[in-house]
Amino acid sequence: MTRSAPPTEDKTPATGPGPGGGGPRPGILMGRPFGIPVYVSPSWFLVAALITILFEGQVNDVVERPLSYLVAFAYAVLLYGSVFIHELSHAVTARAFHLPVRSVTLHLLGGETAIEREAPTPGREFLIAFAGPLVNLVLAGLGILAHILLPLPDVALLLVDALAFANLLVGLFNLLPGLPLDGGRLVRAAVWKATGRSRSGAIIAGWVGRGVAIACLVAGAYLATYGAAAPDANANGGIGWLALLWSALVASFIWVGATQALRAERVRDRIPHLDARGLARRATLVTADVPLAEAIRRAQHDQAGAIVIADHEGRPLGLVNEKAVTATPEHRRPWISAGELSRGIDGGLTLSADLSGEDLIEALRRTPASEYLLVEPDGSLYGVLATTDVDKTFTGI
Numbered sequence: 001m002t003r004s005a006p007p008t009e010d011k012t013p014a015t016g017p018g019p020g021g022g023g024p025r026p027g028i029l030m031g032r033p034f035g036i037p038v039y040v041s042p043s044w045f046l047v048a049a050l051i052t053i054l055f056e057g058q059v060n061d062v063v064e065r066p067l068s069y070l071v072a073f074a075y076a077v078l079l080y081g082s083v084f085i086h087e088l089s090h091a092v093t094a095r096a097f098h099l100p101v102r103s104v105t106l107h108l109l110g111g112e113t114a115i116e117r118e119a120p121t122p123g124r125e126f127l128i129a130f131a132g133p134l135v136n137l138v139l140a141g142l143g144i145l146a147h148i149l150l151p152l153p154d155v156a157l158l159l160v161d162a163l164a165f166a167n168l169l170v171g172l173f174n175l176l177p178g179l180p181l182d183g184g185r186l187v188r189a190a191v192w193k194a195t196g197r198s199r200s201g202a203i204i205a206g207w208v209g210r211g212v213a214i215a216c217l218v219a220g221a222y223l224a225t226y227g228a229a230a231p232d233a234n235a236n237g238g239i240g241w242l243a244l245l246w247s248a249l250v251a252s253f254i255w256v257g258a259t260q261a262l263r264a265e266r267v268r269d270r271i272p273h274l275d276a277r278g279l280a281r282r283a284t285l286v287t288a289d290v291p292l293a294e295a296i297r298r299a300q301h302d303q304a305g306a307i308v309i310a311d312h313e314g315r316p317l318g319l320v321n322e323k324a325v326t327a328t329p330e331h332r333r334p335w336i337s338a339g340e341l342s343r344g345i346d347g348g349l350t351l352s353a354d355l356s357g358e359d360l361i362e363a364l365r366r367t368p369a370s371e372y373l374l375v376e377p378d379g380s381l382y383g384v385l386a387t388t389d390v391d392k393t394f395t396g397i
Helices: 043-059 067-096 122-149 154-174 182-195 198-229 233-273 292-301 322-327 330-335 357-366 387-393
Strands: 002-004 028-031 038-040 101-107 110-115 283-286 306-310 316-320 342-344 350-352 371-375 381-386
Touching (some): 043 101, 067 122, 067 154, 122 154, 122 198, 182 198, 233 357, 283 381, 381 387
Parallel strands (some): 002 110, 283 306
Antiparallel strands (some): 306 316
8 A cells, every 4th residue: 555645744743734753663674675664563463473373274284283383474474575565566666756755664454655745647646556456466376377387385385375365365455446545546546637636536536445444344244244143153253253353444444544535635725825924923032041931921012922032133043942831830930041942043943934835834844843933035034933833724624
């Protein structure tokens, strides 16, 4: 599954539309093939253990214990190797189109490729999305050919058959026509090509994704009911309820992904209306040695929403952090200088007051911070931009 960065995200903070840093690592770093960081989420080990236990029953018919557990675990590793190749195919294809790839992550329900920007054309979107399922289907075909043509020992044949089936299942499942699955991105590309609007494609694919999520849940419920009602319910009922649990996890994953895709489009609709001047707060200038209580009093007198540290000639030197001010008890404010709660102004924290839209978001993304100094083209102070005010623009989406 591929995932392009929301217009303000993780890519920006993963929890909201406002600008931010890259956030914590998504898992254990396993390597950097083609310069792309590959992470394995701790949840993978839980899945590997579950796959080992479930697959061991089949392996035990061919290999005695405890070797059967080792073979079953090898299958779990090979299965996620197939997922890794699927995700790496997305990443390499995106790189071929000069799109920056942040990472590949293997997790509980498979994998995810984080691409920093949307594909510029529907054709490239289609090729990036199709690369993963195509590799899985090719691997499945190679597995079938190996079964037919090669004189494999029983253990190898069991692994080849299991991997062929798993790759076929992963490839076909990812082609289901709804976001966030690859098939949803294919739908998005097709609608984009037909209408000339990527937004229309994303909205249609997002709603179809919600339908796919409901279908997965219904299918799991049917399997659970069928297993419980079967004559050999004691043997099959457990598998049926396991299918229900798994389908519920998959359905929730797809529903959340589809919902995020729809939300991302609503976020994009608002980005062109962002304007640094319109969001700016009036600033009060104080020297670093001014007590915090006095700085706050001056700001209130000036009806200002921010405090800027300046030298005696009025040149800005730093920004007082609003959260630090709020966290300081009122009885301590006369004894703390405003400079103690400030952050120096480097190049990334000084922005043009004329920034707007995507240019403003990109500037915030480059240097994550809570406040920025806004200046006029001649270098004079205009005000302060707080990221909380940017985030409020997207509240309720």
